[in-house]
Amino acid sequence: MNPASSTRGTVKERADIALNDDFLRNAVRFTTDRLRSGKKVASTEHGNWEEWRERGRQIRLHTIAHLDYYLNLFVENARSNGVHVHFADNAVEATDIVMTIARQKEAQSVIKSKSMVSEEVHINQALELSGIEAIESDLGEYIIQLAGEGPSHIVIPAIHKNRYQIAELLSEDAGETLEPDTTILAGYVRRKLRQKFLEADIGMTGCNFAIAETGSMVLFENEGNARMVTTVPKTQITLMGMERIVPSWADLEVMATLLPRSATGQRLTMYMSGITGPKRTVDADGPEEMHIIIVDNGRSQQLGDPEFQELLNCIRCGACLNVCPVYRQIGGHSYGGTYSGPIGAVLTPALNKNVAEWDDIASASSLCGACYEACPVKIPLHDMLVSLRRRKVERGHGDKLEALGMRGFATLMANSKRFALAMRLGKIAQKPFVHNSGIHLKLGPLKGWNTYRVAPTLANHSFRDQWKELSAETAAQPKTIDPAVRQRMEQVLADRQHNKSTSRTGGESHE
Amino acid sequence: MKVSLFITCLSDAIYPKVGEAMVRLLAAHGIQLDFPPVQTCCGQPSYNSGYWDETRTAARTILKAFQSSDFVVSPSGSCTYMIHHYPELFKDEPEYLALAHELESKTYEFTQFLVKVLGITDIGAAFPYKVTYHPSCHGSRLLGIKDEPIALLNHVQGLELVPLPFAEDCCGFGGTFAVKMADISGAMVTEKVDHIKETEAEVLVGLDMACLMNIAGNLRHRGEQVRVMHLAELLYEGVSVR
Incomplete structure (x- = not known):
C-alpha cells in the first residue's frame, strides 16, 4: 500500500497531512463545487427529483430485501447467456478467481476500466505480484496508478491532484515534458492506452448495475474506455459487488436518471453499455469468454441489520462526498479506506466489522446531514455514523476519558438543582480565565477550541436565575391574544388529538 | 393553553x-x-x-x-x-x-x-442593518425549517438581507466533534467566516446558539466586528427600538 491511502494512523493524523496541503484542498474544493452545483442544476431541471429519489429508494429497498431471489435470478439468466458466474466471499477469494482465469488464459496483461470493487479487493497488486501487467484505462485511475495511490473519490479518483501535478506525473511516464494542458495530457494518455488495449489479454470491469431479469450488466462512463475494455480483449472479467442488482430494465431507467445527475450533473453519461453475455456469432465485437465475479466481502453482514442494511442501497454516485464539509477540508485519503467521504466513513467499518477502527473514522463528522440530503436513494448516513459510535461504546471500545466525561455529564443533567449549582460554581471557577468577557485559555479541552476561537463565558445570571423576575414583569402587563392566533393554536391541538386517535385505531386494526 | x-x-x-x-x-x-x-x-x-x-x-x-x-x-x-x-x-x-x-x-x-403555528411573519420590528443568515444544519435539513426565518426577516423594516455564499455548509460545530476533531472543525469554521466576511454584513443571524457560538468565537479570534445574534434577539431588539 502507498502512504497516501494507507490505513495507518488515526483519521486525525491523516487529516492533518491534508489540512496542511493547500494544493489538495484547492483541487478538492474546485472539483466538488463544480460537481455539486452541476447536480443542483440537473436535479432542479429534472422537475420531479424528490419523487424519483423516493422511487429510487423504494427500488433499492425492495431489491436488497429480496436480494437472494434477485441474485439467483440474475445468475441463472447470466449463465444461460453463456457467462461464467463465480462467487467470492472475500477479497482473497475474488483475487484467487481472477488469478485462476488469468493463468488459464496465460495472460500477460490486463486492461481495466474504473471499478471500486477492484480497488476494494486490491486486484492490481495481486496481478502485479504474479508478473501480470494491470493497466487502468480510466484517465483518473491511470493518474493515481502512476502516483501509486488509491482513489480519493468514488467517481473522480484523482480529484486531489491539480493539472500541474498531473502533467508532472504524465511527463515522467512519457519520458518527455508535457505541457499542463488538458488536451495535450489526455492526448498522450489516449495514444499510450490505445496500444495497451490492443495488447491486453483480459479486459476487467466493475459493474454499476446488474439486471436480474436478463442477466445483463450495465456500465456508465464518459471516456469510452469501458466500452473498449468490453469489446477488444478476448476475455472479460467483471467484478461486481453482490448488491449491484436491480430487478428489471424498467428499474434501470430510474437509476439511469438518478446516477449521472447525482454524480456529475449530467443527464446521462457519454456512454452507457448494457452487456448480456459474451460475443455471439451475429455480434461484430465483444469478448469470446465472459466471467462475472460476485463479491460479498462483508456486504452480506449488513443484511438483516436494521441500522446498516440500507448501506447496500448505495449506487456509488459520490454525491455525499461532494457536499460533505469535512471531505471538502480533508479529501479522500484521510478516510484511510477504498471508499471515502460519508459513505466511506460508514462503509469501511461496516464491511470490515472492525470495532477498534469504528470510532476513529465515524468521529470525523459534524453530523450535519448534508450527505443524507444529497443521497439519491436517501441513505441516512448521519444516523449510521451515530450508530457506529454507539456500538463502539456498547462494546467497551470507547475512549476511557470520554466515557468518564459522559458519566459526569449524566450525573449533572440528571437533576436540575445540580445543573443550576454547577452553573453557579462555574461562574466562580471561570473568573481567573476571563479576559474581555471571553476565555482565551489554550489548555485541556479548550486547547482545540481556542486555537481557532475565543470561548464564551457563563452568563452572570443564568436564564433560570432570571426567570422569576422576568415572568412577573411580563405577567404584570398582560396582552390579549389575537383571536385568529388563538384559533390557529386550537386547530393545531385538535389536529394533534385527531392524529393521535387515528394512529391508535390504525395500530389496533393490525393486531 | x-x-x-x-x-x-x-x-x-x-x-x-x-x-x-x-x-x-x-x-x-x-x-x-x-x-x-x-x-x-x-x-x-x-x-x-x-x-x-x-x-x-x-x-x-x-x-x-x-x-x-x-x-x-x-x-x-x-x-x-x-x-x-x-x-x-x-x-x-x-x-x-x-x-x-x-x-x-x-x-x-x-x-x-x-x-x-401562530401564523405570524410580521412582528413589527425595524432593524436598519445589513444582515446575513446562516441556516443551521439540523433545523434546515432535518426539521425542514427553510422559509420561516426568511419570511420573518423579510418583514423587518430597514433590514437588508444579503445571501451568504455556501450558506448550507456546516459551520463545523458538531458538538464534541469541535473538540475531538479540532483542526477539521477549525478549518470548517474558518471557511464559514471567510464567506461571512465576503457578504460585508454587519450582523450574522441564526437559529441555533451552538453554531452561532462557534462562528462568533472564530470571528472574535480573528478580530472581526460582525455582530452575531439569534433571530429572537434581533426581532426583540427591532421591536424595542421602534
Whole structure:
C-alpha cells in the first residue's frame, strides 16, 4: 500500500497531512463545487427529483430485501447467456478467481476500466505480484496508478491532484515534458492506452448495475474506455459487488436518471453499455469468454441489520462526498479506506466489522446531514455514523476519558438543582480565565477550541436565575391574544388529538 | 393553553438573552410562556457520541418537565430535533415512550412556532442593518425549517438581507466533534467566516446558539466586528427600538 491511502494512523493524523496541503484542498474544493452545483442544476431541471429519489429508494429497498431471489435470478439468466458466474466471499477469494482465469488464459496483461470493487479487493497488486501487467484505462485511475495511490473519490479518483501535478506525473511516464494542458495530457494518455488495449489479454470491469431479469450488466462512463475494455480483449472479467442488482430494465431507467445527475450533473453519461453475455456469432465485437465475479466481502453482514442494511442501497454516485464539509477540508485519503467521504466513513467499518477502527473514522463528522440530503436513494448516513459510535461504546471500545466525561455529564443533567449549582460554581471557577468577557485559555479541552476561537463565558445570571423576575414583569402587563392566533393554536391541538386517535385505531386494526 | 419554554442548557447558561427575547416577544402577542425548572439538557452531546444510557438520564428531565404542556418552544433547531430521537431511545420503556411520542408531536423550534403555528411573519420590528443568515444544519435539513426565518426577516423594516455564499455548509460545530476533531472543525469554521466576511454584513443571524457560538468565537479570534445574534434577539431588539 502507498502512504497516501494507507490505513495507518488515526483519521486525525491523516487529516492533518491534508489540512496542511493547500494544493489538495484547492483541487478538492474546485472539483466538488463544480460537481455539486452541476447536480443542483440537473436535479432542479429534472422537475420531479424528490419523487424519483423516493422511487429510487423504494427500488433499492425492495431489491436488497429480496436480494437472494434477485441474485439467483440474475445468475441463472447470466449463465444461460453463456457467462461464467463465480462467487467470492472475500477479497482473497475474488483475487484467487481472477488469478485462476488469468493463468488459464496465460495472460500477460490486463486492461481495466474504473471499478471500486477492484480497488476494494486490491486486484492490481495481486496481478502485479504474479508478473501480470494491470493497466487502468480510466484517465483518473491511470493518474493515481502512476502516483501509486488509491482513489480519493468514488467517481473522480484523482480529484486531489491539480493539472500541474498531473502533467508532472504524465511527463515522467512519457519520458518527455508535457505541457499542463488538458488536451495535450489526455492526448498522450489516449495514444499510450490505445496500444495497451490492443495488447491486453483480459479486459476487467466493475459493474454499476446488474439486471436480474436478463442477466445483463450495465456500465456508465464518459471516456469510452469501458466500452473498449468490453469489446477488444478476448476475455472479460467483471467484478461486481453482490448488491449491484436491480430487478428489471424498467428499474434501470430510474437509476439511469438518478446516477449521472447525482454524480456529475449530467443527464446521462457519454456512454452507457448494457452487456448480456459474451460475443455471439451475429455480434461484430465483444469478448469470446465472459466471467462475472460476485463479491460479498462483508456486504452480506449488513443484511438483516436494521441500522446498516440500507448501506447496500448505495449506487456509488459520490454525491455525499461532494457536499460533505469535512471531505471538502480533508479529501479522500484521510478516510484511510477504498471508499471515502460519508459513505466511506460508514462503509469501511461496516464491511470490515472492525470495532477498534469504528470510532476513529465515524468521529470525523459534524453530523450535519448534508450527505443524507444529497443521497439519491436517501441513505441516512448521519444516523449510521451515530450508530457506529454507539456500538463502539456498547462494546467497551470507547475512549476511557470520554466515557468518564459522559458519566459526569449524566450525573449533572440528571437533576436540575445540580445543573443550576454547577452553573453557579462555574461562574466562580471561570473568573481567573476571563479576559474581555471571553476565555482565551489554550489548555485541556479548550486547547482545540481556542486555537481557532475565543470561548464564551457563563452568563452572570443564568436564564433560570432570571426567570422569576422576568415572568412577573411580563405577567404584570398582560396582552390579549389575537383571536385568529388563538384559533390557529386550537386547530393545531385538535389536529394533534385527531392524529393521535387515528394512529391508535390504525395500530389496533393490525393486531 | 400552556406554552412552555425549552430553553436548552446552552442558552440557559451562556445566552439567557435569547430566552428573554423569546419570552418578551411572545408576551407582546398575548402568549405568556411557562418555564418548567426541572428541565436540564436534551442529551444531544452524549447521544451523538454514542452514550445512550447517559442520554436517557438527561432526556428524562425533559420528558418530565413538559408532560403537561400543550406546546413546547425552543430556540434551537438542533435540540428540537434531538426530541425526535426520544421514541427510539425509550422504545423499551413504555411509560417514557408515550411521553416521548407526545413531546415529539408538540415541540417546535422558535420560528416554526411563530410562523407555522401562530401564523405570524410580521412582528413589527425595524432593524436598519445589513444582515446575513446562516441556516443551521439540523433545523434546515432535518426539521425542514427553510422559509420561516426568511419570511420573518423579510418583514423587518430597514433590514437588508444579503445571501451568504455556501450558506448550507456546516459551520463545523458538531458538538464534541469541535473538540475531538479540532483542526477539521477549525478549518470548517474558518471557511464559514471567510464567506461571512465576503457578504460585508454587519450582523450574522441564526437559529441555533451552538453554531452561532462557534462562528462568533472564530470571528472574535480573528478580530472581526460582525455582530452575531439569534433571530429572537434581533426581532426583540427591532421591536424595542421602534
